[in-house]
Amino acid sequence: MHFITGGAFNGKRAWVNKNYQEAEWISAYKGELLLENPAILQSSKIVLEGVELWTKELSAKMTINQAREYLKKVIEDWLEWESLSSDRKIIVIGTDIMKGIVPVEKENRNWRDLTGWFYQDLSLRCERVDLIWYGINRTLKGSGL
Amino acid sequence: METASITFITGGVRSGKSSFAERVALNKAMEIGGALHYIATSESFDGEMKERIALHRKDRNESGSSWKTWEQATNIGSVAFQFHENDVLLLDCLTTLLSNELFAHELDKSKPLLHKEEVFHHIWTGIKMLANNCNHLVLVSNEVLSDPIPQNEQMMSYCQLLGNLHKQITSIAKQAYVVEAGIPLLMKEG
Numbered sequence: 001m002h003f004i005t006g007g008a009f010n011g012k013r014a015w016v017n018k019n020y021q022e023a024e025w026i027s028a029y030k031g032e033l034l035l036e037n038p039a040i041l042q043s044s045k046i047v048l049e050g051v052e053l054w055t056k057e058l059s060a061k062m063t064i065n066q067a068r069e070y071l072k073k074v075i076e077d078w079l080e081w082e083s084l085s086s087d088r089k090i091i092v093i094g095t096d097i098m099k100g101i102v103p104v105e106k107e108n109r110n111w112r113d114l115t116g117w118f119y120q121d122l123s124l125r126c127e128r129v130d131l132i133w134y135g136i137n138r139t140l141k142g143s144g145l
Numbered sequence: 146m147e148t149a150s151i152t153f154i155t156g157g158v159r160s161g162k163s164s165f166a167e168r169v170a171l172n173k174a175m176e177i178g179g180a181l182h183y184i185a186t187s188e189s190f191d192g193e194m195k196e197r198i199a200l201h202r203k204d205r206n207e208s209g210s211s212w213k214t215w216e217q218a219t220n221i222g223s224v225a226f227q228f229h230e231n232d233v234l235l236l237d238c239l240t241t242l243l244s245n246e247l248f249a250h251e252l253d254k255s256k257p258l259l260h261k262e263e264v265f266h267h268i269w270t271g272i273k274m275l276a277n278n279c280n281h282l283v284l285v286s287n288e289v290l291s292d293p294i295p296q297n298e299q300m301m302s303y304c305q306l307l308g309n310l311h312k313q314i315t316s317i318a319k320q321a322y323v324v325e326a327g328i329p330l331l332m333k334e335g
Contacts (some may be wrong), residue, residue, distance in 0.1 A: 007290030009308025024265075033232060100292025108293070134311040136332050 001075075001082060002091045002145075003122045006132035012093050013049065015132050019145055020045055020091055028053035036074055038081040044088045050113050053092045059114040060107060068117045075125050090127070094119055148335060149276045149317045155286045156324035163201070165322070165329050166235055166285045172280045174233040181212045182234045184275075186242040188218045212321060218245045222271035225278045229243060232279040236269055239286035242268065243307055248299075261302045288323065 006012050016023075021135050024043035028050030034057075038046055058067040082088045098116045103109050123129050128142030152169050158163035174181045182198060205212045215224055221242065228234060236242075250258040259267070276282045276332060286307075294304050316319045321333035 007288070007308070008294050009290055009305050009312075011308075011312050096291040097293045098291065099288070112293075133332055134308070134315040134321070136315055136321065138332065 001079060001122075001126045002130070003119070003126040004091065004093045004130050005096050005119060007096050009098075010132050011135040012095070012132045014131075014135070015070070015137055016047055016049075016091055016093060020047060020089075023047045023091060025049060027073045034058075034074070036077065038078060038090065038091065044085065045091065046089070046102060047091045047093065049093045051092055052097055055115040055118050059110040064110055064114050065119070067114050068121070071114075071118050072121055075121060079125060086143045092122055094122070148319050149271075149273070150279075151276055151314065151318040152281070152283045153286070153311075153314045153318040153321040153333075154283065154324060154329070155288050155311070155322075156320045157288050160288075160324045161327035162285055162287075162324040163237055165263040165324050165327075166237065166283050167205060169284045170233050170281070173283075174210070175223060177231065177233070177280055179231040179233050179280050180230065181210055182232055183212045183214045183237040183278075184216055184221060184224070184234060185214060185216050186221075186236065186245060188216075189247070218242075218292070219249060219309070220271065221268070222274040225271070225274035228275070228278045230278075230280055233281045234275055234279045234281040235285070237285040239268075239284060239310060240289060240307065243303065243310065247303055247306065252300075261306055265306050265309060268310060272314070286311060 004012050004016055022043075023045035024041055025047045026035050026049070028034075028048075033049055033055040035041075055067070055071070058070065061067070062070070066112070078090045082090060094115070098112055103112060123141060126141065128144070129140040131138045133138055152166075154162050154166045154169070173179070183202075202212075204216055215227075217224055219242070221236065243264070246259075246264050247261070249256040267304055272282070274285070290304055290308055294301055313331055318333060319335065320331065322329040322331055324330070
């Protein structure tokens with residue numbers, strides 16, 4: 001599993017497109033839902049884009065802790081699917097939304113907190129993590145694609 | 146893509162990006178025996194801004210080097226012909242320049258209302274003109290895109306244009322840095 005993060009409009013999608021040309025995309029920006037079971041797809045490479053919208057939705061539905069545990073379980077399911085074949089890979093793109101002023105509204109604070117936790121949990125379980133900064137990648141963890 | 150003699154520097158508020166940018170420009174000027182120019186994009190409307198600008202100017206000149214300051218809130222390309230191959234330019238900063246250009250019409254209705262593509266092209270052309278008319282151009286900008294994008298059209302355009310400008314600049318810049326707590330991290334060298 002490969003996690004790609006960075007600020008908005010920094011070129012994350014272009015970088016992933018260039019490095020994973022054959023992948024199938026599931027995009028929260030197009031209204032697609034959180035992929036709980038990758039086995040429903042045919043492809044061996046799956047890109048999950050805009051995961052910060054899924055954390056937004058979850059943070060409105062349950063407590064931060066419940067949502068974090070739920071997402072941890074989802075991460076393990078993704079890893080299990082990957083482990084069944086050596087050519088399988090999940091690429092997760094999450095926009096960094098955590099470096100602004102603390103939001104006044106509780107729902108936005110929850111969203112931001114959950115997103116930060118989720119990214120930490122993802123980084124821990126991913127074999128590779130890249131930060132994209134205006135088109136330039138900086139590998140934060142692991143190597144090889 | 147061809148690289149231009151540009152050093153791109155970003156960072157958060159009070160990260161030390163401006164001081165680092167000044168050192169980069171100063172070293173370059175000393176290396177080539179060139180002259181230093183500072184292109185300020187902030188308009189000094191209010192007292193606090195005036196004070197900050199004066200302080201920055203005083204700091205630069207007390208550093209033992211002499212800077213010529215150009216106040217250019219918009220249309221940076223229009224001063225490009227003032228410079229030549231022995232000059233080192235420091236432009237601080239792109240975020241202000243972009244808001245001055247993008248919201249010009251709103252502040253002054255006599256200014257034309259431009260599409261975002263036109264604003265992008267205008268700024269990009271200005272940067273290229275400056276880079277082509279000097280020895281080295283140091284561009285300073287801010288890190289503001291790691292926060293949820295405000296859901297109104299103007300701010301979305303602003304963020305998108307800023308990201309696009311930064312990507313375009315890093316693609317041709319010789320060096321690119323992000324400054325964290327006074328420490329510059331080299332992101333591109335080439």
